[in-house]
Amino acid sequence: MHSFEFYNPTRVIFGRGTVQQVGPAVAREGAHKVLLIAGGGSIRENGVYQAVTQSLSVSGINVVEAWGVRPNPELALAQQLVQIAREQQVDSVLAVGGGSVIDTAKCVAAGVYVDNLWSCFEKRCPIDKALPVFVVLTISASGSEMDPSAVLTESDQHRKWSISSPVLYPRFAIVDPSVQTSLPWRQTVNGAIGVLSHIMATYLVGSFEETTLALGEGLMRTVIKMVDQLQADHADYGARANLAWAATLAMNGLSSAGIEDSDWSARSIESAMSALHPEVAHGAGMAVILPAWMTYQRENNPGQFQRWARTVWGAGTVEEGITAMKTAFQRWGAPSTLGDLGIAAGELRDIAFNALSEGPLGKLRILTARDVVELLKPVL
Amino acid sequence: MHSFEFYNPTRVIFGRGTVQQVGPAVAREGAHKVLLIAGGGSIRENGVYQAVTQSLSVSGINVVEAWGVRPNPELALAQQLVQIAREQQVDSVLAVGGGSVIDTAKCVAAGVYVDNLWSCFEKRCPIDKALPVFVVLTISASGSEMDPSAVLTESDQHRKWSISSPVLYPRFAIVDPSVQTSLPWRQTVNGAIGVLSHIMATYLVGSFEETTLALGEGLMRTVIKMVDQLQADHADYGARANLAWAATLAMNGLSSAGIEDSDWSARSIESAMSALHPEVAHGAGMAVILPAWMTYQRENNPGQFQRWARTVWGAGTVEEGITAMKTAFQRWGAPSTLGDLGIAAGELRDIAFNALSEGPLGKLRILTARDVVELLKPVL
Missing domain, CATH: 1.20.1090.10 (Dehydroquinate synthase-like - alpha domain)
Structure with missing residues (x-):
């Protein structure tokens, strides 16, 4: 048994119907304006998007939406979202999706505090500050909902690299397994x-x-x-x-x-x-x-x-x-x-x-x- | 699988020699004056007390010592220690011991903010505030080093009751298994x-x-x-x-x-x-x-x-x-x-x-x- 530190402050809110708790959970963290990051639109089909936005609305949380994260998420998109996060002056980032969405959200959360996001992947820039990251998980696979890391792909040179920092632990992660019932079988297996x-x-x-x-x-x-x-x-x-x-x-x-x-x-x-x-x-x-x-x-x-x-x-x-x-x-x-x-x-x-x-x-x-x-x- | 929340923010610092990290760990939490709570003196014999106080001293932490916690710890002692914590204006509580010492420390940490500590055990008083609790564990048994609960005995009526609150999670717990080598076999087994x-x-x-x-x-x-x-x-x-x-x-x-x-x-x-x-x-x-x-x-x-x-x-x-x-x-x-x-x-x-x-x-x-x-x- 080697020496280690175990530290994981993410609050996991687990169970059927917990998606509806996202508004109160965001409010409890003191956030008022979130950048909601999502993928290609499957969350519109399984009802998660509607449940999330309704809950946020009831809790008085302002929402800026950013769609389009794809599997093997790219640096370029994260950089665009950093710009949006800055312009819109959001105070937090809410990932609604799987590992690709969560990882993008973490990168945006860190990216608003650095000049050059990729320099963090190159380990030339420490990540000691980030916007709070919140998660509503829609596919169990990456474990990113309760870890401090993120992976992005830099397309020009085909580099798929990672960052990690304690400030990237999601503040909370809502894991509602019932929303995964509609996943294609292939995705369940891959996960x-x-x-x-x-x-x-x-x-x-x-x-x-x-x-x-x-x-x-x-x-x-x-x-x-x-x-x-x-x-x-x-x-x-x-x-x-x-x-x-x-x-x-x-x-x-x-x-x-x-x-x-x-x-x-x-x-x-x-x-x-x-x-x-x-x-x-x-x-x-x-x-x-x-x-x-x-x-x-x-x-x-x-x-x-x-x-x-x-x-x-x-x-x-x-x-x-x-x-x-x-x-x-x-x-x-x-x-x-x-x-x-x-x-x-x-x-x-x-x-x-x-x-x-x-x-x-x-x-x-x-x-x-x-x-x-x-x-x-x-x-x- | 029923719905649940999993939240445990305690940082566990685990491994041989980690006792010596207590000073920097306390300093990292922003504390300056700790009430060090301990048991009957075994930590003087196994070197833990010396290592702890030296590390605290090097980190410039002021220490008020309180000894005498026994197995099945008592309300009366916790109440006395609350008085000491108030008089000495400590900003945190450091348990150096096993479950009895840790539980006493949690009760003292909560007790400084309430009029009547036992009323919390009677569920007549919510625990929503406590001094930061730090732990150096000397016997693995209770799990109190990474949980939000504490048990005390009220001697007059032989009541052994518990409290629990998220504010009672230790901020960090140093678990150095090597200090347990000198434990009596009986205690290892009981644990x-x-x-x-x-x-x-x-x-x-x-x-x-x-x-x-x-x-x-x-x-x-x-x-x-x-x-x-x-x-x-x-x-x-x-x-x-x-x-x-x-x-x-x-x-x-x-x-x-x-x-x-x-x-x-x-x-x-x-x-x-x-x-x-x-x-x-x-x-x-x-x-x-x-x-x-x-x-x-x-x-x-x-x-x-x-x-x-x-x-x-x-x-x-x-x-x-x-x-x-x-x-x-x-x-x-x-x-x-x-x-x-x-x-x-x-x-x-x-x-x-x-x-x-x-x-x-x-x-x-x-x-x-x-x-x-x-x-x-x-x-x-």
Whole structure:
């Protein structure tokens, strides 16, 4: 057990119908004028937009709306929204959406206090101040609703980078699982696979952090069980709710407490890929990369890989565990090859170049560009 | 999964040597003069007192010391300390100790803002303001270092009651497992049994809160495994650390999230008993009461009791699970009968009276005074 600090001040307001609490929650935080950031319009179809704006209106909160955040959100849009936030003099930012919307909102919240937002991603500018960030979550996947980080893509050079600061913890996050009932099945699955990959990024580097590993195993088993239940009955609120809460907990610091390191190289490879193919959803990319990455990495920290196979999948060997995971992903209808994602052999070198452009890749072992290509070949 | 709010802003500073961070941590919170509350003096023997006062001194923090908190802490002492806090005009309270010291510190922090502290316990006075509470933990047991509650005993009428308020969350809690290496084995065991009982108070009332139940199971299995490891090697830092982190997480809201109710009647019976016998440590009392209480309650919510037996103890039946738990407690050297605690058959009626004096007892089912007596008879 290594030393750590655990600090997570986000207030999670969880349950059916909690979307209607957004107005009072914003008012309780002392905000008066919010920049409401949203995606492509699905929140108009599932009733969330109407519930949010009505609740804000009743609580006397002024609202400036900003739409158009897409998956793999872009720096350019965040920069535009910073301008709007300044011009409109909002005192807070309300994300109504999933990880892309929340991450954009965090970047806008920080961006109003800096000259050049991208310089923060380049670690040339500390983030010590931000507008308060509020969240109404519409898809459980990223865990961004209860974490202090944000990822943006800088399109010119295909860089998908991240920032993190305690001031970016959302003040509150409303997680109403019932609004996720209308999600396309594909998005539910992609979200769940993303959640598993988040936990595994630290879990597989662990060794003797028994408490944290036990929590991670509990979360992984729960995610798998709940997706299976949801596949049998898309309307199962209990399964949806437990999946949502597990997704939030997967990124809030619990599943990494005391584990000295983490290995986000699978995610970095996925980011490198989706920076080139913005149409690839994170979870879909991870469905292909995660089993390939595990197969390539299984001899590093092998005891932990074996523990994962045994406790999460009831498997006797690591190979059987990976096969069980692939079988689950396929059962859920996730893609299993790069071809399924529309990515061809000729692109592997670009993906590798991109994955390594930020610096060394991996902790279990340092992956070279050649490693990235070799790792991906079996899933072409 | 029922609706819930999860909010826990305590910063946990965890790891070997973190006691020395107390001065900077207090300074970061903007405090200048702390009331340092402590117990009987064991922190002088294990070096914690020296490390704390030195760190505070280096950070320029003024310190007023208040010693003498005992297990099952008393209202009278808290009231005296409120006077000292007012006279000395401290701006914060620093608990250096275990649950009794922390609970006393919380009561002092709230007490400076009310006319009559006990009226808060009687729910006649809301707690909406308190001095900042800081913690240096010396024994993992109560979970009070990351929760918003406190328990005191009012001696005249043998009432052991509680308060709770978000303003009582410690601002930070330093959890340095290495300072617990010198604890008597008995205290380690009592703490661990208390932790198990905390988790079970909500777990056994649960049903379909898969995420929360999986976390609870992970914590319970970890506690059991770590106590066994510590019994084999009292100096095992990893086991000590994982036990400490599990103890903190057991009361921070995670193991109850989404479970509609909880059943603290076993603890209430223990409190009723230790209000009459202040020499009985909470965990020692629970070692006797918990198996008896489970045996009496096992037909209420039986599916959940079965799940507990299977997942925590690998047992085929509830009875086998309870037997496995009793066996573990005995293996660890905990008391197994009321006689071991110095409590005689003639006292059962007083315990029952006391347990029911606050109102109805229990949720799995409402326990009558007769139930309490019947429940305890088999463990006389």
